[in-house]
Amino acid sequence: MTSADIARIRRFARAVTAEVGALDSSFLGRGRPLGAARVLNAIGAGRAEVGEIRTYLGLDSGLMSRLLRNLEDEGLVATAPHPADARRRIASLTEAGEREYEAYEALSDARAVALLERAPQPDALLRAMDRVALALGRDAITIVEADPAGSAARACLAAYYTELATRFAGGFDVALSCDPEAGDLVRPRGAFLLAVADGPPVGCVGLKGRGGPAAEIKRLWIDPAARGLGLAKRLMHEAQRVARDLGVRTLRLDTNSALPEALKLYRTLGWVEIDRFNDDPYPDHFFEKAL
Known part of the structure; x- marks a missing residue:
């Protein structure tokens, strides 16, 4: 410096x-x-x-x-x-x-x-404020279970879908995706987790279950201002902990090659690539992890 x-x-x-x-x-x-x-x-x-x-x-x-x-x-x-x-x-x-x-x-x-x-550039100022606040308050960011149909969860999912639409070559339409039912994302089937920073959510992940020994990780997203703070790993670890509590023994997930940071994360966390297990038109990589 x-x-x-x-x-x-x-x-x-x-x-x-x-x-x-x-x-x-x-x-x-x-x-x-x-x-x-x-x-x-x-x-x-x-x-x-x-x-x-x-x-x-x-x-x-x-x-x-x-x-x-x-x-x-x-x-x-x-x-x-x-x-x-x-x-x-x-x-x-x-x-x-x-x-x-x-x-x-x-x-x-x-x-x-x-x-x-x-401010001459209010949006840029807000983004800068977000980055500073999250960097300084990273140790106070908490992971909580939330209602997948609640306003905070919907805000995260809307941001996630908007980002996918810009990053996928052909755009993204949630109606064509295998979007999980809200009932599969709450106990005793699954859970929906938020990363919360002094009130507002800055990340999310869903655990989609059907009451059996297998479940899926869905909709992992981190606010761009909070990336690099280790929140994706924290959310994944907490989702795995909840899965164990619910008796899940095998987790699966899918992703797209347009999200290289997601691929790197899953491989780093010990996920193993497997054959396609659904008919969702968007993913081209499929992973599994035994708990």
Whole structure:
């Protein structure tokens, strides 16, 4: 790394610090600094256990206690012992806290809109933001089971189909593909997994089963901004773990030679190429793995 590279990183850090108001004593003009506002936001967004909030925000216990105490003194937050473990605490917003949370949400949304409106290339800026946020937060990306018919799953699948349409020489029509039924992607037959990055999904994979000893891996996709972070391997390993839980002993999948990174991944993970096992018009490579 050169001195010029370091200077660029530091310039970026200064710009972000100024844009988000990290040094403001009154974040978004609401009378408290960013740290307190972030705690309030975390509680309002559904995080209740104080230890979870502290981990999510990367705060030490002393600072977390001070921020909570200040919010309690303002009448915005109430804390109580966890009903199952008195050593843990649960935080909740009061009515005044709910109003303050909504005010912050409106102001933050307005600031985001204003930033994009003044950007000469808003789409490019959003893509760059995605890459930075995912690179910095890669350790916080989680794998969760989700409803294959839910909005998050549908968003991932729509992006996946759009990418296939651009990468396959003859395009892609999901109606011609062996698209799995949603019922085959939920327990006890199968599962649908999402890679989630602080809310939005950035990847998916389906485990298509029919209740027997064999199942298929379907619809593995990673958001372009999250590629290179090892998420495809994580999703595949988790799909295999779920398959074992469901009693599956053999997994199969298919792919297309227009997706060389997929071929490389499967071979690296120990999948063995086999003969065609379906009549889907799109795949030209077929793999199997014994669990």
